[in-house]
Amino acid sequence: MSYPFLQLRLHPSCIVRPRTAHDVSTAISILESCNSTKFAIKGGGHNANAGYNNIQDGVTIDMQSMKYVEVARGDAVVRVGAGALWQDVYDEAETRNLTVLGGRIGVVGTAGFLTGGGISFFSPERGWACDGVVNFEVVLASGKIVSANATSHSDLFAALKGGQNNFGVVTRFDLKAFPANPIWGGRIIFGPKATTPLLSAFTELKTGTFDPYVAGWVTVLYNHTSATFNPVSIMWYTKPELKPGALKGITEVQPQIKNGMIQAPISEHTRNASRQVAANPGRTIWATTTFTISPTIVHRIHALWKDLVPEISKQYAYANPVAELTFQALPGPPRNGSSPNSLGFGQNETPEKNLVFLQIVFTFEDAAATDGFEEALKDLVKLIEGLVKEEGVFHKYKYLNFGASFQDPLGSYGEKSLMALKNVAKKYDPAGVFQTQVPGGFKLFKR
Numbered sequence: 001m002s003y004p005f006l007q008l009r010l011h012p013s014c015i016v017r018p019r020t021a022h023d024v025s026t027a028i029s030i031l032e033s034c035n036s037t038k039f040a041i042k043g044g045g046h047n048a049n050a051g052y053n054n055i056q057d058g059v060t061i062d063m064q065s066m067k068y069v070e071v072a073r074g075d076a077v078v079r080v081g082a083g084a085l086w087q088d089v090y091d092e093a094e095t096r097n098l099t100v101l102g103g104r105i106g107v108v109g110t111a112g113f114l115t116g117g118g119i120s121f122f123s124p125e126r127g128w129a130c131d132g133v134v135n136f137e138v139v140l141a142s143g144k145i146v147s148a149n150a151t152s153h154s155d156l157f158a159a160l161k162g163g164q165n166n167f168g169v170v171t172r173f174d175l176k177a178f179p180a181n182p183i184w185g186g187r188i189i190f191g192p193k194a195t196t197p198l199l200s201a202f203t204e205l206k207t208g209t210f211d212p213y214v215a216g217w218v219t220v221l222y223n224h225t226s227a228t229f230n231p232v233s234i235m236w237y238t239k240p241e242l243k244p245g246a247l248k249g250i251t252e253v254q255p256q257i258k259n260g261m262i263q264a265p266i267s268e269h270t271r272n273a274s275r276q277v278a279a280n281p282g283r284t285i286w287a288t289t290t291f292t293i294s295p296t297i298v299h300r301i302h303a304l305w306k307d308l309v310p311e312i313s314k315q316y317a318y319a320n321p322v323a324e325l326t327f328q329a330l331p332g333p334p335r336n337g338s339s340p341n342s343l344g345f346g347q348n349e350t351p352e353k354n355l356v357f358l359q360i361v362f363t364f365e366d367a368a369a370t371d372g373f374e375e376a377l378k379d380l381v382k383l384i385e386g387l388v389k390e391e392g393v394f395h396k397y398k399y400l401n402f403g404a405s406f407q408d409p410l411g412s413y414g415e416k417s418l419m420a421l422k423n424v425a426k427k428y429d430p431a432g433v434f435q436t437q438v439p440g441g442f443k444l445f446k447r
């Protein structure tokens with residue numbers, strides 16, 4: 001089994017590689033009948049929390065043999081096996097000049113991504129990638145295979161858009177397709193002196209007039225071994241005929257060391273991005289938090305982080321740590337009568353305009369440093385949230401796909417959404433198989 005981060009490489013006593021939904025159904029029926037056996041479900045294996053997509057001494061259901069991507073001729077839907085990676089999807093869909101709402105790095109899996117929300121190139125304009133799913137094929141705890149969509153099992157349909165592995169094993173996603181066109185974007189590596197101007201440009205982008213074609217993120221990296229802070233932007237403009245639009249400010253920041261902005265098909269952008277992340281597998285831990293944009297908050301968070309990470313990293317210098325702070329926009333909720341998701345944003349909220357979430361990341365080489373970095377991550381989140389609260393811009397939402405195991409993304413959706421998710425879990429999994437036999441993941445009832 002392949003996992004991008006070393007801490008995910010556990011040793012299950014049995015690995016199941018289903019090829020069909022019926023194989024999954026057989027596996028779940030057997031596992032359900034011996035209820036002391038714990039199991040894990042692995043999509044693309046890119047969630048960084050150890051034990052979420054693999055299990056020590058239990059059974060791992062690895063979806064990797066269900067990688068099929070089918071585009072029916074003349075169809076507006078792409079059918080994706082739950083083991084497919086985003087690169088598989090874009091490569092196949094583009095043969096029919098189609099694309100979908102999906103990941104921006106090709107090596108990432110579809111299943112965890114879509115059941116946790118999913119931020120795509122088109123999210124500012126079209127919302128969460130999970131809202132591009134028109135049907136989930138799911139194997140329930142009973143072994144029954146059902147279709148969840150707007151007209152059949154619609155409660156389960158909503159729950160799977162944000163509730164991840166609490167209800168069953170998704171075996172296929174049917175994704176709404178739309179015409180594929182080249183987009184403009186890529187990575188710009190800036191010189192260290194560009195950090196403040198880059199964060200100012202990001203702040204202006206978020207406080208200025210909303211441009212629905214700007215996607216991506218800005219990151220500051222701290223490499224302890226070289227004692228350098230390096231700002232980077234990975235951003236795209238999805239309507240290249242209008243470029244650079246509101247991306248202008250970011251692309252004009254200087255000094256630039258390498259400018260990789262190109263106009264290309266999405267599959268080429270996702271392949272390039274995969275090359276940039278796959279180079280060096282380490283132990284990666286992450287956490288997230290969300291705030292409302294203000295003219296000062298991005299700089300203040302960065303200043304706090306910049307003061308603390310050299311000191312934290314120094315304590316574990318033997319592990320060659322790299323720290324990352326990433327700022328990124330959130331998508332908006334489904335509107336105009338579309339089927340709901342479970343992420344908790346109301347029709348009238350505009351997270352795509354006002355909200356920014358952080359990814360706070362440490363990557364290191366030596367397992368001995370794990371506990372230390374986990375404690376440091378918790379402290380950093382606490383300090384950053386304290387600062388954000390002091391400025392009055394804290395927002396409770398935690399994006400599940402970048403949540404740490406000590407965080408509570410499902411609770412952050414709000415009481416109403418949480419209750420609905422719990423009711424769906426009780427209805428479709430009355431014995432609580434996915435609560436107790438699947439210990440990994442953000443759980444609804446182990447709270």
Ligand SMILES: Cc1cc2nc3c(=O)[nH]c(=O)nc-3n(C[C@H](O)[C@H](O)[C@H](O)COP(=O)(O)OP(=O)(O)OC[C@H]3O[C@@H](n4cnc5c(N)ncnc54)[C@H](O)[C@@H]3O)c2cc1C
Binds near residue numbers: 120
């Ligand atoms: C390099 C990188 C780039 C990323 N880029 C983006 C991005 O552009 N946008 C974004 O929104 N997020 C992004 N993410 C975060 C990403 O969404 C999560 O890591 C997500 O979990 C990846 O999906 P996966 O299938 O690889 O997950 P996995 O790690 O395989 O699974 C995650 C969780 O989902 C559950 N699960 C997996 N398969 C199934 C299934 N078939 N049925 C039910 N439950 C299942 C697992 O049990 C696990 O708890 C990125 C992450 C990385 C590491």
